Every structure is written in C-alpha cells, then in structure tokens.
Amino acid sequence: xxxxxxxxxxxxWRAAWAAADVFRADNRSAKPxxxxxxxFPYPSGRLHVGHARNYAMGDVVARFKxxxxxxxxxxxxxxxxxxxxxxxxxxxxxxxxxxxxxNIAAMREELKRLGVSIDWSREFAxxxxxxxxxxxxxxxxxxxxxLAYRKEGLVNWDPVDMxxxxxxxxxxxxxxxSGALVERRKLTQWFLRITDYADPLLEGLxxxxxxxxxxxxxxxxxxxxxxxxxxxxxxAGSAPEGFEDGVLVYTTRPDTLFGASFVALAPDHPISEALxxxxxxxxxxxxxxxxxxxxxxxxxxxxKLGFDTGLRVVHPFxxxxxxxxxxxxxxxxxxxxxxxxxxxxxxxxxxEFARKYALPVKPVVLPPGQDPGSFxxxxxxxxxxxQAFNSGFMDGLEVEAAKQAAIDKIEALGLGEGATVxxxxxxxxxxxxxxxxxxxxxxxxxxxxxxxxxxxxxxELPKDLDFSRPGNPLARHPTFRFTTCPGCKGPxxxxxxxxxxxxDSSWYFARYANPDAAEPIDKVAADYWLPADQYIGGVEHAxxxxxxxxFITRALADEGLLSVREPFAGLFTQGMVTHETYRRQNGDWVxxxxxxxxxxxxxxxxxxxxxxxxxxxxxVEKMSxxxxxVVAPADMADRYGVDAARLTVxxxxxxxxxxxxxxxxxxxxxxxxxxxxxxxxxxxxxxxEAWEPRAARRIVHRTIKAVTEAVEGFRFNSAIAxxxxxVKVVSTMRAPAGDPERSQVRxxxxxxxxxxxxxxxxxxxxxxxxxxxxxxxxxAAPWPVFEPQLAEDEQRVLPVQINGKRRGxxxxxxxxxxxxxxxxxxxxxxxxxxxxxxxxxxxxxVKDRIVNIVAA
RNA sequence: GCCCCAGUGGCGAAAUGGUAGACGCGGCAGACUCAAAAUCUGUUGGCCGCAAGGCCGUGUUGGUUCGAGUCCGACCUGGGGCACCA
Numbered sequence: 001x002x003x004x005x006x007x008x009x010x011x012x013w014r015a016a017w018a019a020a021d022v023f024r025a026d027n028r029s030a031k032p033x034x035x036x037x038x039x040f041p042y043p044s045g046r047l048h049v050g051h052a053r054n055y056a057m058g059d060v061v062a063r064f065k066x067x068x069x070x071x072x073x074x075x076x077x078x079x080x081x082x083x084x085x086x087x088x089x090x091x092x093x094x095x096x097x098x099x100x101x102x103n104i105a106a107m108r109e110e111l112k113r114l115g116v117s118i119d120w121s122r123e124f125a126x127x128x129x130x131x132x133x134x135x136x137x138x139x140x141x142x143x144x145x146x147l148a149y150r151k152e153g154l155v156n157w158d159p160v161d162m163x164x165x166x167x168x169x170x171x172x173x174x175x176x177x178s179g180a181l182v183e184r185r186k187l188t189q190w191f192l193r194i195t196d197y198a199d200p201l202l203e204g205l206x207x208x209x210x211x212x213x214x215x216x217x218x219x220x221x222x223x224x225x226x227x228x229x230x231x232x233x234x235x236a237g238s239a240p241e242g243f244e245d246g247v248l249v250y251t252t253r254p255d256t257l258f259g260a261s262f263v264a265l266a267p268d269h270p271i272s273e274a275l276x277x278x279x280x281x282x283x284x285x286x287x288x289x290x291x292x293x294x295x296x297x298x299x300x301x302x303x304k305l306g307f308d309t310g311l312r313v314v315h316p317f318x319x320x321x322x323x324x325x326x327x328x329x330x331x332x333x334x335x336x337x338x339x340x341x342x343x344x345x346x347x348x349x350x351x352e353f354a355r356k357y358a359l360p361v362k363p364v365v366l367p368p369g370q371d372p373g374s375f376x377x378x379x380x381x382x383x384x385x386x387q388a389f390n391s392g393f394m395d396g397l398e399v400e401a402a403k404q405a406a407i408d409k410i411e412a413l414g415l416g417e418g419a420t421v422x423x424x425x426x427x428x429x430x431x432x433x434x435x436x437x438x439x440x441x442x443x444x445x446x447x448x449x450x451x452x453x454x455x456x457x458x459x460e461l462p463k464d465l466d467f468s469r470p471g472n473p474l475a476r477h478p479t480f481r482f483t484t485c486p487g488c489k490g491p492x493x494x495x496x497x498x499x500x501x502x503x504d505s506s507w508y509f510a511r512y513a514n515p516d517a518a519e520p521i522d523k524v525a526a527d528y529w530l531p532a533d534q535y536i537g538g539v540e541h542a543x544x545x546x547x548x549x550x551f552i553t554r555a556l557a558d559e560g561l562l563s564v565r566e567p568f569a570g571l572f573t574q575g576m577v578t579h580e581t582y583r584r585q586n587g588d589w590v591x592x593x594x595x596x597x598x599x600x601x602x603x604x605x606x607x608x609x610x611x612x613x614x615x616x617x618x619x620v621e622k623m624s625x626x627x628x629x630v631v632a633p634a635d636m637a638d639r640y641g642v643d644a645a646r647l648t649v650x651x652x653x654x655x656x657x658x659x660x661x662x663x664x665x666x667x668x669x670x671x672x673x674x675x676x677x678x679x680x681x682x683x684x685x686x687x688x689e690a691w692e693p694r695a696a697r698r699i700v701h702r703t704i705k706a707v708t709e710a711v712e713g714f715r716f717n718s719a720i721a722x723x724x725x726x727v728k729v730v731s732t733m734r735a736p737a738g739d740p741e742r743s744q745v746r747x748x749x750x751x752x753x754x755x756x757x758x759x760x761x762x763x764x765x766x767x768x769x770x771x772x773x774x775x776x777x778x779x780a781a782p783w784p785v786f787e788p789q790l791a792e793d794e795q796r797v798l799p800v801q802i803n804g805k806r807r808g809x810x811x812x813x814x815x816x817x818x819x820x821x822x823x824x825x826x827x828x829x830x831x832x833x834x835x836x837x838x839x840x841x842x843x844x845x846v847k848d849r850i851v852n853i854v855a856a
Numbered sequence: 857g858c859c860c861c862a863g864u865g866g867c868g869a870a871a872u873g874g875u876a877g878a879c880g881c882g883g884c885a886g887a888c889u890c891a892a893a894a895u896c897u898g899u900u901g902g903c904c905g906c907a908a909g910g911c912c913g914u915g916u917u918g919g920u921u922c923g924a925g926u927c928c929g930a931c932c933u934g935g936g937g938c939a940c941c942a
Contacts, residue, residue, distance in 0.1 A: 083941065084941085156940075167940055222937090349858095428940080431940065432940090500939095538942090540937065541937095542860075542937070651880070653868060654869080664867070668879085722878095801922085854923095
C-alpha cells in the first residue's frame with residue numbers, strides 16, 4: 001500500500017479541473033441557479049487561516065450545491081483599495097498599484113492551491129479602472145438624484161502631520177505617526193443619503209429569514225428608529241442674538257421631560273460658537289472639547305466635561321421652571337439638533353454629568369413594584385419600563401403612552417412636534433486619500449459642483465502619486481486637479497477626495513454577474529444571479545458592510561440598474577479566527593512566527609526567537625495585518641497537503657464561533673485522509689469477521705443523511721465527525737472473493753464515501769473516485785442519494801429515568817405506543833427493583849426517545 | 857460608555873427541552889519494531905469503591921419544567937461592532 005502523497009495528487013487534480021473547466025458558471029442554464037459568495041478579501045499579500053476557513057466553507061457549499069444539480073456561481077475578486085497600500089507606499093516607496101497587484105497575484109496562487117472551486121473567469125479587483133470607472137458612473141446617477149451631497153463632517157485631524165487620520169490611526173487619542181494629540185475638525189465632505197432608506201432597510205430585515213437573528217438585531221439597533229420629539233426651550237430673559245426661538249432640542253424620551261435638570265449644547269453648536277466669540281474661557285473650553293478622535297467609543301467613554309453658560313431656558317410644561325444651559329463634550333452636532341435636555345434619572349450619560357456638576361436628579365419613571373416615596377437613583381440611571389410619576393399630566397402612564405401624551409402636549413403648546421428619530425446618520429464617503437476611487441466631480445468657481453461628463457469616465461488615478469508625505473497625494477499632484485469646467489469651459493478643479501472603500505464593496509456581487517459589461521451592471525445577468533443565495537463572511541461585517549451593500553442595492557434598483565432589493569438572501573457569519581498579540585518593548589507588533597513562548601507553571605512569557613528579546617503578550621484579537629497576529633495556512637498545507645489543511649480549518653470548531661487558532665487538529669485530519677485513501681487503495685482482504693450487509697447499508701444511508709444535513713446546516717465539524725465514524729465502519733466491511741452481495745455493498749459504501757468527502761477534501765475524493773474506476777470527475781458527480789427505508793431501525797434503546805435521573809434502559813420497537821413502552825418499562829425487573837417502596841405518580845413517554853417515571 | 861455574541865473534560869468540541877462529553881487532539885496501556893517514527897487496538901470528566909455501583913458535574917446564581925448545556929432573570933469573564941482598518 002502506497003502512502004497517500006498529496007504533493008503529487010493535489011496538483012494533478014487541480015490541473016484536471018482547470019482542463020475540464022468544471023467550475024465555470026453559465027449565465028443561462030436549464031438547472032436552477034445557486035450563487036454562493038464569500039466576502040472578497042483585502043489583498044494583504046498572504047492568505048491567513050481566517051481566509052482559509054472562510055473560503056473553504058464557501059467551497060464546501062459550492063461543491064455540495066453543484067453535486068445537488070445546481071448551476072453554481074462561485075466567483076472571486078479583490079477589495080483592493082485602502083490604507084495598507086498607502087502605508088506600504090509611504091514606508092517603502094513602492095507604487096501602491098504594483099504592491100496591490102503583486103499581492104493579488106500571490107494570494108490568487110494561494111487560493112488556487114487551496115483547491116477552491118471558483119470561476120476565475122469573473123475575477124476583478126476594485127482598483128481596476130474598469131471597475132471603479134463603472135462605480136463613478138453610478139455615483140453620478142446618485143448625485144443627479146440628490147442621493148449624494150456635500151456637507152460638513154468631522155474628521156480626526158493630526159495637527160503635526162496636518163493630515164486626516166483614520167480611526168485606526170488614532171491610538172489613545174494620538175496620531176500613530178506623529179504622536180500628536182488628535183483633534184476633531186470640520187471638513188466639507190461627500191455623503192450618501194442612506195437615511196432616505198432607513199425605513200426600507202429596517203422593513204427589509206423582516207424578509208431576511210435566512211440571516212442570523214443577531215445580525216438583523218444589530219442592524220435594527222444601528223438604524224435605531226424611535227418615536228421622539230423635536231421641541232424648543234425658550235430662553236428665560238434675553239436670548240443671545242439670532243437665537244430668539246430658544247434652544248431646539250431632539251429627544252427620544254419626551255416622557256421624561258419632568259425629570260429635566262439641564263439643557264446641553266454640542267461644543268460646535270451655533271449658539272456655543274456665538275457665545276464663545278465674547279468669552280475667551282468658553283472658547284478655550286470648546287477648543288478643549290475638540291481634543292480626541294471622532295469615534296463614538298472615544299467620545300462616549302471620555303470623561304464628561306461641561307461649561308455652564310449662565311443662560312437659562314424655560315421648561316416647556318411649566319413657565320415658572322427654568323433650567324441652566326450647559327455646553328457638554330458628549331453632545332454631538334451630527335445627532336439630532338446638536339442639543340439635548342438632560343434627564344439624569346433616566347439616562348446614564350446625563351447622570352454622570354449631573355453627578356459631576358451637582359445638578360438635580362429627579363426620577364420620573366417608576367419601575368414596577370417600587371414605592372414612589374422611596375424610589376431613588378444611585379449610580380445607575382433607570383432606563384427600563386414603568387409608570388410616569390412626579391410628572392403632572394403624565395402621572396400613571398406607561399412609558400410609551402407617556403411619550404405620546406408629552407408629544408400631544410408639545411404640539412398643542414406650539415413648542416414643537418413629534419418626530420421619528422433615527423440613530424442612523426448619512427454615510428460620509430469622502431476620504432482624503434490617494435489609493436481609492438476618485439469622486440468624479442469638478443468644482444467650478446462659476447458653475448459650482450459639476451459631474452464629470454460620462455464620456456470622460458473613468459477619472460483615473462495618476463500613476464505618479466507621491467505618498468512619501470502625509471496628506472492627500474491627489475490634492476498636491478501637479479496636474480490631476482486642474483481641468484476645465486464641463487459647463488462654462490473655464491478653468492476648474494477636480495474633486496480630490498476618493499470614495500470610502502465600503503462603496504467599492506457595496507456592489508461587487510452584482511458586477512460578478514457579468515464583469516465585462518459596458519454598463520456598471522448587466523441587468524439581465526444580475527437578475528438571473530441575484531440575490532446571492534448564500535453569502536459567507538466574518539461577523540465583524542454584521543453592520544457596516546452589510547448595511548451599505550443593502551442600501552446601495554436598493555438605490556441602484558431604484559435607478560433601474562437592478563431588480564432585487566436585497567442582495568443576500570442567505571447569510572452565514574463565521575466567527576473570527578483570533579490569536580494572541582505580541583509587542584516589542586517599543587510597541588511594535590511582532591508576528592507569531594517570530595515568537596517563542598516559555599511556560600513556567602502558570603506564567604507564560606514570550607520572547608523573540610531570533611534575539612531573545614522579551615515581548616509583551618497582548619490580548620487575543622481577530623487576526624489583522626495591523627497587529628501582525630496572523631498565521632498562514634501554507635505551512636500546514638506544505639506538510640500535510642491542502643485537503644488536510646481544509647479539513648482542519650473546517651473541523652476545529654463550529655463555523656460561527658470564534659476560534660483561537662491552534663494547529664493541533666491537523667494530525668486528526670491527516671489520519672482521516674490516509675484512512676479514507678487506504679479503503680480505496682488496499683486490495684480488500686478476506687473478511688475477518690462477518691458483517692451484515694443490511695446493517696452496513698443502514699450505516700451508509702444514515703451517514704449520507706447526517707452529512708447532507710450537516711452541510712446544509714453549516715455544521716461542517718459535525719459532518720467531518722460523521723466521516724471519521726463512517727471510515728471506521730467501512731474499514732470493517734471487507735468482502736471476500738465470491739461474495740457478490742458484500743462486494744456490492746462495499747462498493748456502494750465506497751462510492752458514497754468518495755462523494756461525501758469531496759466537498760471537504762476534493763483532491764483526495766478525485767483520487768478515490770478514479771480508483772473506483774469512475775471515468776468522470778467527482779467534482780461533476782451527483783451527490784449520493786439517501787434512501788430512508790434503508791436507514792431505518794426496527795428497535796431502539798430508550799433510557800429510563802426515575803425522577804429525572806437515568807436508572808436503566810429498555811428496548812422498544814420504533815414507533816411503539818406510549819402504552820406499549822410503559823408496559824415494557826414496568827415489566828423490567830431492574831426498573832421494578834428501583835421502584836420498590838415508591839409509588840408511581842406519573843409516567844412520561846417521549847416516543848422513540850426517553851421514559852421518565854415520576855415517583856415518590 | 858452603548859449594541860451584539862460566546863462560556864461544556866487537559867485541549868478543539870457534540871447534543872430538535874429528553875442517556876452530557878459524539879468526533880478529533882493530547883495522555884496512558886498494549887500490538888508491530890533490534891529500536892524509534894509511522895500505523896493499529898484498548899482506555900481516558902471528577903470524586904468514592906475490590907467490584908457491582910454511587911455521588912458530583914456544562915462560567916456564577918436564582919427561576920420555569922416530569923426533565924435544562926439548551927428557556928427566562930441577575931451577575932462574572934472573554935470576543936466583536938461603534939460610522940476613516942477591511
């Protein structure tokens with residue numbers, strides 16, 4: 001028996017698949033279509049185990065569905081714009097395009113080596129002008145429709161490098177390169193009006209019944225629709241000039257108005273700015289508030305800071321009640337009106353603020369079962385349900401009813417109106433970066449913003465951008481900016497902002513339908529393929545990417561470019577592959593392959609393999625290039641072959657769960673590969689023990705059923721466990737010469753085994769299939785057929801519990817009635833012995849499963 | 857800080873509300889071998905017991921149920937997202 005040699009076998013079958021072109025998807029077919037898509041990767045240059053896991057899963061689905069008779073589309077491309085290429089350009093002076101395309105070439109080879117069944121004829125990268133040019137084309141249609149517009153937005157500003165920073169480039173409030181304290185700065189930028197689609201996006205979630213509940217919940221919370229109110233608090237006494245209408249406030253909790261203890265403005269609210277002109281202390285406070293980055297996490301967890309303006313406003317429901325007006329760092333100008341009323345008893349942020357500045361805390365919602373006389377707020381605001389109290393006309397109403405009563409009153413008083421409020425903000429798509437899709441507009445001093453004429457698309461990135469200095473290289477390029485206005489033909493400037501890379505990934509799945517189409521989307525092809533039947537990707541994309549893709553799909557559908565409104569009918573979110581992180585004393589991240597771990601008792605220390613330098617062991621985090629905690633699957637494939645590597649990443653844990661990476665499972669996968677191969681390779685020895693053909697077929701068909709259901713349910717680890725068990729059984733099924741019945745059952749088992757293994761270990765399966773004497777490819781062979789009548793048992797063992805504890809077991813016919821089972825149980829001497837001295841209160845028989853006797 | 861998720865043997869894990877720990881790794885014992893590796897077989901949650909068997913056990917804690925890893929409440933720990941990482 002020759003040992004299985006993946007180094008020879010695997011390349012051979014990859015060549016055979018390519019020669020037969022078995023993975024090409026047809027844009028028309030008599031078969032039903034199935035579109036399986038994994039989130040396309042950023043071309044970092046090396047495949048890591050997270051990628052391998054993701055693409056192996058998609059490949060199992062693709063191969064399974066092909067075997068089930070579907071016309072399968074399983075494409076691949078590259079999310080190729082983004083910061084890492086710019087960083088490489090800045091650090092090493094390489095051209096970002098060359099760097100990116102080199103990485104793509106390397107990763108394409110690694111993916112091909114993984115044996116994934118992809119239709120490579122549809123491949124593209126988002127940095128191809130042919131792709132981003134089409135993106136510019138539809139962007140202009142959204143612009144024309146008013147879905148793209150400009151307004152001021154906040155950015156992270158590095159005052160030393162004089163540049164905009166990504167959130168990732170801000171560490172502890174400082175710029176990652178300069179170390180300068182980051183500030184928030186306003187910049188005029190492009191936005192997409194996703195808020196116009198807030199309701200359809202929310203409604204659409206209901207139809208996505210093949211999405212994980214948690215993702216739908218996260219998106220629902222992100223959209224954050226709630227009924228609230230917009231109302232004015234008039235100034236008590238004289239108002240600041242220009243603000244005679246008072247402070248316009250947005251709230252989701254008008255029911256808590258009687259608990260108001262202050263009104264707070266954003267530091268960049270127009271009133272704050274007007275007041276600061278005459279108040280240097282306030283101006284200094286506002287400058288202080290701009291410190292720090294723009295991320296919500298940073299703002300929300302920063303220490304609450306406030307400045308009392310000395311102004312007072314009148315409570316809307318009580319002309320004799322006035323409230324102080326503060327300016328507070330945790331109020332964002334982008335949310336609502338940039339001003340709130342604070343109700344510390346029922347909002348945690350307001351409570352912290354009130355405690356810090358000694359403002360009153362008056363509870364107005366009484367939790368069920370609490371006494372109104374004694375209920376008090378401690379360190380935690382009460383945000384749960386209850387009845388209004390201390391609230392005048394609202395007293396006794398539940399939260400929702402109280403909200404409506406407050407809104408009615410506000411409207412009756414003419415102070416404001418009920419409003420549906422969303423947490424969702426418009427999508428800022430401007431990036432001041434050189435490696436992205438140029439926004440195809442021209443700014444003319446005379447005509448304003450003009451779209452680039454369609455016949456001039458794509459607006460291509462210059463090939464000679466200078467990334468050696470911080471800042472946007474497009475803005476300082478010698479020629480890119482300067483052009484003529486398409487309207488007045490006078491001199492004008494091109495927009496130098498590029499689009500967020502989330503735009504690139506918001507429609508690529510539609511482009512795969514026909515990546516060569518002249519128009520952005522080949523509607524006929526897209527109507528055929530979309531929606532994707534199964535989308536697979538990391539759960540970290542649960543909100544942003546998936547929401548943006550849903551939005552763009554709808555916007556493009558409304559433009560007539562597409563027919564579907566939901567791009568992904570089925571979604572599977574795989575867990576992340578995580579790994580410990582390591583840093584040198586100077587803070588540089590270190591690759592795990594360079595780390596040696598030393599364990600002494602319970603303490604673990606890490607050091608550099610080469611220099612022995614001690615390292616700091618950091619948190620376990622998702623693998624990412626920036627933290628360098630990436631492990632490549634290539635080493636495993638080198639030693640054990642691709643199939644064993646695929647089996648390892650698929651079987652180590654349930655696919656939706658995060659895994660902390662370890663290669664421990666590869667030994668088991670390798671043994672499985674060899675055990676499977678041994679069944680096909682070695683000549684059947686004489687039967688060492690009698691095996692019953694009927695029982696063997698029962699196991700064959702049960703395995704077919706179990707593997708089929710496990711694959712359909714994304715329980716790949718369970719499917720592989722069944723394969724382990726099956727191989728063990730098959731190895732006992734030796735057929736002596738001159739025993740046609742056993743020979744035939746053995747062949748049935750082997751034929752099923754080869755095809756059941758195929759989605760997981762496709763190269764091995766081909767080799768086995770050929771060994772069986774089959775002429776075609778197993779990649780093109782139909783899935784084994786499950787025959788239920790062959791899988792059935794006549795009898796089953798039922799555990800018997802007494803008072804919930806297992807005390808024995810009985811045998812009963814499958815489908816035996818409760819009465820029959822009960823008789824068998826009570827006739828059982830062992831059970832009878834256990835029941836001595838007890839009286840039976842109840843006997844619960846769960847058909848074919850279990851018996852529980854309640855006795856005392 | 858806010859939203860979401862997860863927690864089961866030494867480890868990765870399995871289990872439509874119905875025998876907790878399938879399957880794999882590792883360990884232990886044995887076979888093969890001059891020996892080792894590889895391979896194969898057996899065994900392997902903890903405690904008590906010669907054994908039969910018993911008790912305990914799914915992060916903690918309380919509840920629902922004839923029955924809870926699974927459902928509900930509170931808490932602890934870890935992970936993800938928080939709008940410029942992708």
